Amino acid sequence: xxxxxxxxxxxxxxxxxxxxxxxxxxxxxxxxxxxxxxxxxxxxxxxxxxxxxxxxxxxxxxxxxxxxxxxxxxxxxxxxxxxxxxxxxxxxxxxx
Numbered sequence: 170x171x172x173x174x175x176x177x178x179x180x181x182x183x184x185x186x187x188x189x190x191x192x193x194x195x196x197x198x199x200x201x202x203x204x205x206x207x208x209x210x211x212x213x214x215x216x217x218x219x220x221x222x223x224x225x226x227x228x229x230x231x232x233x234x235x236x237x238x239x240x241x242x243x244x245x246x247x248x249x250x251x252x253x254x255x256x257x258x259x260x261x262x263x264x265x
Contacts, residue, residue: 172253177228177235184225186250187239191221194254202247202258209263211244216261219246240264 190196198213223239234249236259246261
């Protein structure tokens with residue numbers, strides 16, 4: 170299925186696209202994400218690990234993008250897809 174930024178991906182499709190991007194594309198971090206991660210003593214590798222192995226929740230429309238919460242027992246990372254090769258970490262936090 171080709172990537173269409175106007176349509177939400179199903180969880181399995183988002184998981185597959187994340188895997189593809191982690192192998193062949195790029196993951197960038199928004200300024201907000203970097204600030205929130207620093208506040209929760211997270212590093213970029215923590216977020217990447219969540220994107221690799223976390224559970225993907227259904228898409229949510231927010232601020233003009235489909236966003237996907239990806240979580241593990243310890244962390245939550247919110248990601249948006251810019252293209253088939255670029256994911257943007259919008260925010261992230263450590264679960265308390």
